[in-house]
Amino acid sequence: MIELIYFDFNFWRADILRLCLSLGGIPFKYKRLARNSWPKEKKNFPFGQLPVLVIDNQMYAHTHTLARYCAKKSVLYDTNERKSLIIDQVLDWANEITNLVAPSIRAAMREKNLEKSKKLREEFVKNDLLNWFTYLEDLLNKSSKNKKFFTDNFSIADITAWRVIYWFTSGRLDMVEKSFIDKLPVLKKYYQGINNYDPLIRLKEFREITST
Incomplete structure (x- = not known):
């Protein structure tokens, strides 16, 4: 059985994998590592990163790589080369916008520097948020x-886009007004459609993600 390992909190990098596997009916075990144990555990994981998949006792890493694997197993990728390029662009977009907002998160959580975090978040909202969406x-x-x-x-492109939009419109990111999506009517309507896509919303993983 596939084992998915991530931290003990919900985040899109792991959530897109478990949603994908669950949609495909692929059995898997989900193991959560306590965040405070990571400094000791980090050396045990390829590239010192999570998430990883464990398949036949072998660990595999990197979100994009794992997403393609899970999507192919679940028939949520595409055999058409040009359509697969579209999917990969969405996955890379998710990674890039995460990298842009990440410094403001690290400043608050790791450095405990709220003033620096606020300044970085202000810059992100001003320069990057609307542009990248x-x-x-x-x-x-x-x-x-x-x-x-x-x-x-x-x-998997739709799972990824939905999960990242959900993150940014959840109200959990300080200074990111969830109403920013109103300026993007096509994307907002798309997001609402995925939010009501029955095969997705009936999954226990979907309910768990959206209830915490």
């Missing part, structure tokens, strides 16, 4: 005929 909306407009799914079929 506009990039995502532009990709949807160019890639999708039905505007329901990025490749016109539900895929």
Whole structure:
């Protein structure tokens, strides 16, 4: 059985993997590591990172790599080369916007420097937030005929886009007003559609993510 290992909190990097596997009916075990144990545990994981998948006692790492693997097993990738490029762009977009907001998170959580965190978050909101979600909306407009799914079929791209939009509109990121999505009507309608996509919302993982 596949084992997915991540920290003891919900985050898109692991959530897209477990949602994908669950949608595909792929059995897996989900192991959560306590965040305060990470300094000691880090050396035991490839690249010193999480999430990882353990398959036949072998660890595999890097979110994008794992997402493609899970999506292919769950038939949520695409055999069409150009459509797979669309999917990969969404995965890379998620990683890039995370890297842009991450310094403000680290300043607060690791450095305990709230003033620095506030300044970095202000810069992110001013310079990056709307720009990067506009990039995502532009990709949807160019890639999708039905505007329901990025490749016109539900895929790991939609799981990823939904999970990251959920994060940024949840109200859990200080200074990020959830109403920013109102400026992106196509993306907002798309997000609402995924939020009501029955095969997804009936999963226990979906309910757990959205209830915490």
